Amino acid sequence: MEAITLLLHGFAVLLTWKTLTLMMIGLLLGVFVGVLPGLGGPNGVAILLPLTFTMDPTSAIVMLSCIYWGALFGGAITSILFNIPGEAWSVATTFDGYPMAQQGKAAEALTAAFTSSFIGSLVAVILITFLAPRIAGFALRFGPPEFFAVYFLTFCSFVGLGREEKHKTLISMALGLLLAAIGMDTVSGQLRMTFGFDPLLRGVNFLVAVIGLFGISEILLTMEERLALRGHSAKISLRVVLKVWKELPRYWVTLLRSSAIGCWLGITPGGAIAASFMGYNLAKRFSKDPASFGKGRIEGVFAPETAAHASGTAALLPMLALGIPGSGTAAILLGGLMVWGLNPGPLLFVEHKDFVWGLIASMYLGNIVGLVIVLTTVPIFASILRIPFAAVAPMILVSCAIGAYAIQNAMFDVWLMLLFGVVGYVFKKIGVPLAPFTLALVLGNRSEDAFRLAMIGAGGDMRVFWSNGLVGSITTLAFILLFWPLLSRIFAGAARLRHAPGP
Amino acid sequence: MSPPSAQEIAVDDPTAPEPDSPAVTTTRTAEVVVYVLLLALALLLGFDNWRSGMGWAKDGPQSGYLPFYLCVILAGASVFGLGITLLKRKEVSPTFVTRDQLRRVTQVFIPTLLFCAAMQWLGLYVASFLLVAGFMRFIGRIAWWKSLLTSFVFAFAMFATFDVAFDVIMPKGPIEALFGR
Numbered sequence: 001m002e003a004i005t006l007l008l009h010g011f012a013v014l015l016t017w018k019t020l021t022l023m024m025i026g027l028l029l030g031v032f033v034g035v036l037p038g039l040g041g042p043n044g045v046a047i048l049l050p051l052t053f054t055m056d057p058t059s060a061i062v063m064l065s066c067i068y069w070g071a072l073f074g075g076a077i078t079s080i081l082f083n084i085p086g087e088a089w090s091v092a093t094t095f096d097g098y099p100m101a102q103q104g105k106a107a108e109a110l111t112a113a114f115t116s117s118f119i120g121s122l123v124a125v126i127l128i129t130f131l132a133p134r135i136a137g138f139a140l141r142f143g144p145p146e147f148f149a150v151y152f153l154t155f156c157s158f159v160g161l162g163r164e165e166k167h168k169t170l171i172s173m174a175l176g177l178l179l180a181a182i183g184m185d186t187v188s189g190q191l192r193m194t195f196g197f198d199p200l201l202r203g204v205n206f207l208v209a210v211i212g213l214f215g216i217s218e219i220l221l222t223m224e225e226r227l228a229l230r231g232h233s234a235k236i237s238l239r240v241v242l243k244v245w246k247e248l249p250r251y252w253v254t255l256l257r258s259s260a261i262g263c264w265l266g267i268t269p270g271g272a273i274a275a276s277f278m279g280y281n282l283a284k285r286f287s288k289d290p291a292s293f294g295k296g297r298i299e300g301v302f303a304p305e306t307a308a309h310a311s312g313t314a315a316l317l318p319m320l321a322l323g324i325p326g327s328g329t330a331a332i333l334l335g336g337l338m339v340w341g342l343n344p345g346p347l348l349f350v351e352h353k354d355f356v357w358g359l360i361a362s363m364y365l366g367n368i369v370g371l372v373i374v375l376t377t378v379p380i381f382a383s384i385l386r387i388p389f390a391a392v393a394p395m396i397l398v399s400c401a402i403g404a405y406a407i408q409n410a411m412f413d414v415w416l417m418l419l420f421g422v423v424g425y426v427f428k429k430i431g432v433p434l435a436p437f438t439l440a441l442v443l444g445n446r447s448e449d450a451f452r453l454a455m456i457g458a459g460g461d462m463r464v465f466w467s468n469g470l471v472g473s474i475t476t477l478a479f480i481l482l483f484w485p486l487l488s489r490i491f492a493g494a495a496r497l498r499h500a501p502g503p
Numbered sequence: 504m505s506p507p508s509a510q511e512i513a514v515d516d517p518t519a520p521e522p523d524s525p526a527v528t529t530t531r532t533a534e535v536v537v538y539v540l541l542l543a544l545a546l547l548l549g550f551d552n553w554r555s556g557m558g559w560a561k562d563g564p565q566s567g568y569l570p571f572y573l574c575v576i577l578a579g580a581s582v583f584g585l586g587i588t589l590l591k592r593k594e595v596s597p598t599f600v601t602r603d604q605l606r607r608v609t610q611v612f613i614p615t616l617l618f619c620a621a622m623q624w625l626g627l628y629v630a631s632f633l634l635v636a637g638f639m640r641f642i643g644r645i646a647w648w649k650s651l652l653t654s655f656v657f658a659f660a661m662f663a664t665f666d667v668a669f670d671v672i673m674p675k676g677p678i679e680a681l682f683g684r
Binding site: 050051053054165167168170171174175177178181185187188190191192193195216219220223224225226227230231385386387388389390391393394395397398401402405406409411414415418422425426427429430432448451452455459460 | 513514515516518519520522530533534537541548551552555556559560561564565566567569570573574576577580581583584587599600604607608610611612614615616618619622623627631634635637638639642643644645650653654657661664665669670671672673674
């Protein structure tokens with residue numbers, strides 16, 4: 001069991017006072033970010049990224065990933081106490097969590113949410129521990145054609161499997177790839193799409209775009225709504241925690257099912273939002289008493305929370321093993337890796353063992369510490385909501401501006417961030433998904449380099465993408481996924497024809 | 504609304520948009536505008552890439568090749584979107600933004616714009632003091648002393664975190680210069 005030895009080594013890397021302190025700070029900031037409406041996991045991570053620029057990569061990723069875990073935990077607090085999902089993935093938690101709070105069982109609901117988050121996450125981390133090194137080891141044999149095929153597969157699966165209208169996904173992705181191509185072309189040294197405008201020489205910075213798209217636009221969207229709120233405050237006693245934990249084994253099927261759904265949707269671009277709804281719906285369908293869902297059933301809290309957390313964690317698997325993020329937040333963490341001078345991809349497991357295993361160990365530790373923190377500090381975080389949003393919003397705006405400016409010390413980036421804020425606001429309102437855009441922007445240059453290196457290696461022959469079994473099957477799979485909506489319609493049509501009575 | 508009990512948390516929003524405010528535009532109009540803008544962008548970028556070479560050299564694509572075809576995809580998807588949006592029936596389109604919502608969004612966006620402009624002359628920390636205080640007072644209708652105190656503490660905390668503790672250099676203005684930073 002090489003993985004276990006390496007994991008223990010990872011814990012050794014982690015167990016210094018400095019790292020542990022950063023971990024606590026990260027978790028607290030994360031819960032804070034998760035509780036506030038108008039700030040979520042990706043926004044929080046993007047805005048706080050500049051804080052880590054001066055740190056070493058291991059401390060930086062530990063702090064950032066802990067912000068992420070904290071945000072995953074924090075989303076549940078407002079869902080249950082206020083019926084306001086702090087995050088899109090905790091919408092399903094409100095269905096049964098809020099009724100429980102109304103019946104005076106807020107503490108039970110919160111304990112259930114935190115515990116199941118922890119379980120979902122743990123399952124996903126175990127999966128990462130054992131699967132990620134294997135996938136990375138396998139991917140070490142990849143050359144440029146294989147890498148391009150994998151990138152292509154990622155893009156195609158977003159288009160083919162996404163729930164949004166296809167042309168909107170395509171627009172979002174093409175726009176992201178185009179913006180990634182602005183600036184100096186790495187292969188020929190030619191300038192592209194700069195129109196003689198100097199600040200564009202460096203290209204559009206990924207993090208600036210993300211801060212605008214997620215931070216600024218989220219504030220604008222939140223301000224459109226009535227921000228008055230009313231809800232319960234809560235305190236969790238040890239007795240309630242133990243009572244809920246004693247009930248846990250009874251729901252092992254639900255927990256396992258939701259974890260599996262979460263892991264699967266986290267690795268594929270389904271995401272935590274889809275996972276939480278699917279976990280909830282399946283728990284309801286397989287229940288003996290489906291009518292009691294939505295009226296304050298504890299299982300209705302377990303199911304979505306486990307799935308959402310498992311998915312949020314599993315999204316880091318492809319990022320670590322292949323350098324391909326499985327979610328928006330993972331894409332931002334990937335952007336962070338590049339800022340700290342690491343090259344994401346399978347080589348990470350060989351060249352930066354300390355970093356990778358430190359990160360994996362921090363997933364275990366971060367979740368345990370996170371669970372303890374949220375269970376003990378819920379009353380404090382619930383009272384954060386007493387602060388009116390009119391005070392929080394400008395502070396978030398200031399943090400966004402600091403983040404955007406600090407990346408390259410450029411005022412141009414601040415204006416660009418505002419522009420992306422407006423773009424994100426409009427796109428969200430007309431249903432253009434932002435995740436494909438983020439993914440395309442962060443992977444754009446890498447996938448283009450892979451494509452062109454493959455072309456140089458093969459003398460410009462496109463058949464290189466079918467030159468061996470591995471690359472051929474990945475490319476073919478990519479095309480199948482791209483045209484999946486069309487194919488499934490054809491299959492359904494054919495099946496109907498066969499069953500139709502003849503003339 | 505009855506006054507909240509001790510176990511309850513209640514926060515009010517005095518300048519909230521009214522739910523029955525009339526619509527300014529429909530989603531349909533907004534979509535059409537976005538598609539037209541995207542189409543224009545695709546044409547502009549496509550032209551630039553065509554100029555820098557979108558062909559196929561001996562050893563693979565020229566530097567404009569991939570971006571050019573991305574522009575084609577972008578243009579194609581925009582035209583498709585434009586087509587199906589225009590074919591949809593007009594009456595069923597939901598509201599894009601109501602007048603009250605637009606008012607609130609402008610109330611947030613314009614000060615943010617001014618804040619970004621002001622941070623170049625006043626420095627980030629003074630500008631953020633003004634933004635937070637103004638926002639709390641005029642949008643949140645929070646008492647003057649609370650607004651000023653909160654924003655002062657916030658600006659100072661930001662300065663301590665970024666400038667002193669983490670060495671992140673932000674634009675600074677005359678006030679910081681007075682204190683020799």
